[in-house]
Amino acid sequence: MSHDASSFGPEFALIQDSVKKANAQISLYRIAFGQAASESSVSGIEIGRALNDCYGEGRIRVRQNLPTQIDRRSAKAALLGLMCLERALPRGGDIRLTFQEDRWTLHATGDIRSLSFEAITAADPADVQNSLFPIAVKAAGRTLSVTKGDRETTINF
Template identity: 45%
Template sequence: MSSNDPLASPDLTSLIGSRICHDLISPVGAIGNGLELLSMAGSGGPEVALISDSVSNANARIRFFRIAFGMASSEQGTPRSEILSILRDIYGETRIKLDWAVNVDCRRAEAKAAFLTLLCLENALPYGGEIVVTRSDGRWQFTAISPKLKYDEALWAVSTSSAPFELSPKNVQFALLPEALARLGRRLALTQTQGTLALTY
């Protein structure tokens, strides 16, 4: 294998992501447990409720990022119930309606690529919209729909053709997605029309 082969060396980015999420999940969970004890002791109130909501949001994001940015071994699986739980906590109170129409469990590497794809599609839906996720005969399809769809051609070129582009931290998923797909032996294909953005791999 050449040194440019994504499978030829350890995925250091994912190792770092896994380490950060692993180290954060326990203290955030402990804060949540402490807030629950305060509520049971009658020390609740709007302040505690606000902190509790923030902890729940942080916990959901860590669980999501653990899959999107963490390690994904070829043997590891991700139950559909876990995916639905994470996505419900992430998108349940947002302007994005997500329909995860994949009715089976999937490999962790597939879940990783799917979550990175969702992060990319969020960029196209700044005013909200709908994302439908399906899988048929091993092929994944993501369809984003919005009357105010935002399509940044230069940004998406990073994921479809590895075109050079100066990314900001909030858009790092566009560079990580093709690497995740390469480890699956896949490549992203994109179709954009008025109000719709469809991705397949």
């Protein structure tokens, strides 16, 4: 006999949603902060599903257009870049993550605070992705470019 979340009440549904989001975050963190062998790839479908589960109903809305298979090194860089943009949007906003013609574009709109990719010295440990992002882009064999506006930022690599 199986039950759906609604048969147990709203508290159980909240717990299920929290577990689903936590599992999605762990999946994304494993790619972003894990080892990335040069020959390995990851499923764009699985990354897209994890992004939907993680950002589905939060203050940050993430839209993505991903291929079915992605080089693990470039996926690592893309997720670190996404985390940088998320941290730069404390009041929420939109992030579009696309991979076209062998090029990543991360476009954020909203009230964007400063975004720096300098090495961490005495910075907040919550910003570690900002230091790791340019290293990951270089390890993926790509060149980073950032365009900043008042309410939008675009990262290409």
